[in-house]
Amino acid sequence: AAVMSVNADLRRERAAATFQPELLTHILDGGPERTRRRKEIEALVLNDPDFQHEDLNFLSRSQRYEQAIRKSSLMVMKLREYGIADPEEIYWFKSFVHRGRPEPLDLHLGMFLPTLLTQATPEQQDRFFMPAWNLEIIGTYAQTEMGHGTHLRGLETTATYDPSTQEFILNSPTVTSIKWWPGGLGKTSNHAIVLAQLYTQGQCKGLHAFIVPIRQLGTHEPLPGITVGDIGPKFGYDEMDNGYLKMDNFRIPRENMLMKYAQVEPDGTYVKPVSDKLTYGTMVFIRSLIVGDSARSLSRACTIAIRYSAVRHQSELKPGEPEPQILDYQTQQYKLFPLLATAYAFHFVGAYIKDTYHRISGDISTGDLTELPELHALTAGLKAFTSWTANAGIEECRMACGGHGYSRCSGIPDIYVTFTPSCTYEGENTVMMLQTARFLIKSYTQVTSGQQVTGMVSYLNDLSRQRIQPQHVAARTVTVRINDPTSLVEAYKSRAARLVESAAKNLQAELNHRRSKEDAWNRTSVDLVRASEAHCHYVIVKLFTAKLAEVSDAAVRAVLTQLCLLYALFGISRNAGDFLQAGILTSAQITQVNQHVKELLAAIRPNAVALVDSFDFHDVHLGSVLGRYDGNVYENMFEWAKKSPLNKTQVHESFHKHLKPMQAKL
């Protein structure tokens, strides 16, 4: 395509910004040096002809898998060639190579190798690690089954120890026990770490991990006793061979059980693991990645929708004047700016969890695990809260782009289908919310029995002080200043306290009525989820507000403060009922909040494009015709469409096959 200059609308938008986008980019990256390094790695990938290919939208699933595996192979080689070893730098490199999409070696690199490192004995590491590092062994992590996901204890695959041969016999006893979904399992891997119920000496010892070879080295054919394949087309994840695995009396040597913690001795004696708290750590880590991913995916969608809304002109605002940019419509701002604010909020939350995790991991190695249960409970809820919000937000961005958002060329459909499974994997969101709720209820019970609680739930301590007074918590008066983020944090805190208390009381009432604890819990679960959501919402507003004080540049701080206020006030506006019902805000204040939200929309409008520029997505990574940095949308949509597979021939073959014969007959 011809070299085109930047669209005049976008040029004007950028010139009018009140702050320097690079400074904000540095904050998002964690410092100017991190930004520099990220861009360096980006350039390494984007300038490499090996990583170029046709637009994936025009390829079949098989072709997309093929491209992905080609790039993955090269990626592994080049990472070593360039000596990139820092986990975050590897993440950048991988994400530029695959443009934010999953790839067939994800499970090998992200689960198989790390599991070997953490759960294999030194002898097992000698046997498996180097071949796996050199990709002679490609592995996956086979946990989920057709009939069971989040509820691990329900998994049905069995591994029965046979002392006479010193082997485990692996079986998929039912259709529902077939391993289903693991990435890279269908076509790529020749090994899998399989989670199965261990039976030894006639007893079930619960879930354990086993290294299972599944394909013949050399021919890549499935081994006898192994049935393996691809689970078929999905909403997204076209480049990933999510697979199934069925095992029939498949034998592996005793030494293939991962035995760093639990062990089965040659005679079949089972030796229990010391502690299982460590597995918490991995879960916290992966869920913190999802929070970061929520932020990034939503940021990409916002970048596309906001740039396009600055380029697209439609209808009239003032009679007789030219058509305005659609970003000038209040309804469009109301759709997009709260999402922009949300994307920033989630960035800061993601960074906070990552830092906290690293800090606590340091503590773990020195044996201090006191903060882990809270962090575990918090990340479960935040994973659910952010992924739900981002999921819906991406769709709103797409809708805000009208008809063109529906075309694959907008890039938003792809962001959506790639992101949406994170509401399910690594713990289904509703189940995650209920885990957080369990922690909240536990903390509340501690407080009511006179104990103090610490950390993010410490606001529950106030409830016990309140309790001394006869008044209902709802009758409490809070002076909320709607222009002050710190004051809004207090409002969110009160809401969380009120909803936790209300859920706890409802739970107690159910317990008084019914015998079963589980039944009472189930009958309160809608309330419990609401309480968890309110808690997470409070944490996010609090963290966003805290971030403002760290920003040194006044212009950047001013615009981030607007976004923080918008995030907090929009949340109040959307959940007005909670604040009204608890008496935290009056109807008159809610009206003011609604009004202030609209004023903030107008205040943010001049900086909207600069605020998405600060996310600093390269066009190649963004993968969107609508969201191009230069804003030359229409010309490039036409160029893109010409490459559609239906346009390969001028006259489609179906004309000769169907249309012509019909016309001849009629």
Place this chain on the structure above:
Amino acid sequence: SVNPDLGSERQTASFSVERLTALLDGGAEQTRIRRAVVEAIESDPVFSRENQYFQTQNERYEAAVRKAVHLQKKMHEMGWTEDGPEYKYIYRALSGDVAFLLHRVFMRSISVLGSDKQIAKWIPLATQHKLIGSYAQTELGHGTYLQGLETTAVFDTATQEFILNTPKISAMKWWPGDMGRSATHTVVFAQLYIHGKCYGIHPFIVQIRSLQDHSLCPGITAGDIGPKMNFEHIDNGYLLLKNVRVPRENMLSKFCEVRPDGTYVRQGSQKINYFTMTTVRISLISDEVLTPLMKACTIAIRYSVVRRQSKLKPGEQEAKILDYQTQQEKLLPQLAAAYAFYFTNDYLQELFNRGYREIQRKNFDMLPELHALSSGFKAVITQHCTAGVEICLRACGGHGYSLLSGLPSLYTKILASCIYEGENTILLLQTARFLIKCFMAASAGQPVPPSVTYLAAVKHGKCPAKNKLDFLRPDIYIEAYQHVAVRLTSNTAAKLQDLIQSGVKKHDAWNQCTVQLVQAAKAHCHYIAVKNFAETVEKLETKAGIQKIMKHLCDLFALHGIFSNTGAFLHDGYTSAAQMDMVTASYLDLLAVIRKDAVPLVDAFDFTDKSLNSALGSYDGHVYQRLYEWAQRSPTNQMSPAYEKYLKPLLHNTLSKL
């Protein structure tokens, strides 16, 4: 045999499923006709959708053309005609997976906008498929705002022709269905110029492909716009016109004509035409919006009684996921909404039939109200149902994400309905404009149309409910909805006036109030939907348990709306905090009640397994076996070239040779 987990759900139905199906169809005879059509279509292998999820865009397109052609034959064979009772069921039976839908729009636009002479010339040709038509309105740069279209048609008196041009890239026609590959003709909407003067948007019949070899006509550039989220079977197209000449007779001229000397003549009233466009919005609700939601509910609810996860009681079997309150809270409100909007659709259809009769008598009084209702409900129903399908999708966990569940394609299809035939936000603002106008009129004591008379009766009372059972009284919740709708409309009207009085220009004031206006329009439609549902329930037969279960669904629909928007009802103190707790309690109680009939309620929608095309949702509930069998048919399970080309060198550690 049926999976016992699903079978047992059917044993305890509190009502007659067959009677409810008949009620939805509009009588047992209609059910019989519908089933006969479905049976005829589904037993014909040409219409099979069996391997649809594995097909490429090119294969899907070819199949759709093949089906469209075969349908002509089938209709002839079965003796179905376009005005026969079977016709309306054909599209549903095909699940919309057929080409040439725009051909029908092409014909309709000629019938509505063409002169008698034009109708006589073109309709027979189109009926016999001597040509294939499309409808080219939307451009790259312009959609809903028609006045902004940029394509031009300049009248040349010397040759008695119009010269059509695409003056710039954003003026290229973009999106019209059947135009990318199939159509030979299309109706092009263009700005008409005569002697240098612009007369606005007019329709022109333009031939774009040769009738002999299907090659593009001179001056025409056309093709497919590329992959979309769905509609792989439709060749949505682009069209670029360069000095394309069409004879003067090709401008559709029922309402406006260009005389040979270039004189422009307007004739007749366009109001009927305007009415036709409005009806399109209503006509899509049933097949394009309600059907996907009903299918999604069927799949998700059946799957939720087959899927078991975790234990509710220690020592017992793992529980069906539908027994979890959180799962009920996701799915059952969607089911209630499907029924609610089904009845809303009946109400709108009836209203439009009445409107049509009035218009035939040259009485156009109902038009503004019909326009407002069709705009508002198109937006509210498409938005609500789209969100509902997505909730169903996510409620099925990982397996919902597989295309084989059928849910992703239902979702990507229904969400297009939020955009076509008018972008939803713009439509809601049109409804809002009507509401504000009627509110002002009502305040001034002038008469207003029936659907908005409630705006005049502003009451400042409080919700009278005393306990949670009171919230199961339709009069109580209808009044709450009415109160909210009135409050939002009157507050916005006041705000608008304040702004204007303080010197803000009218259009600026309007833009500053649009967020509120949208909320008012939604509240108005929601109120009517609740009221209509309650009134429908009143009239239902009490026999066979139908009325009772529909009353439960009506209550759930109403209370879910309050529960998910508590702020609107608490604002100004109409509902108290204590009353809101009663709403929540009643709402949650209802979930457990409706839970028992959930499967029979989706069975009543009467979708065949073939039409659901879902491994999770089939009638017999053999979810896992089916999922496994279907996956094995996936083309990805044939050996992929990726192994020899990339995996082998990778595994043999010979990467450097790549």
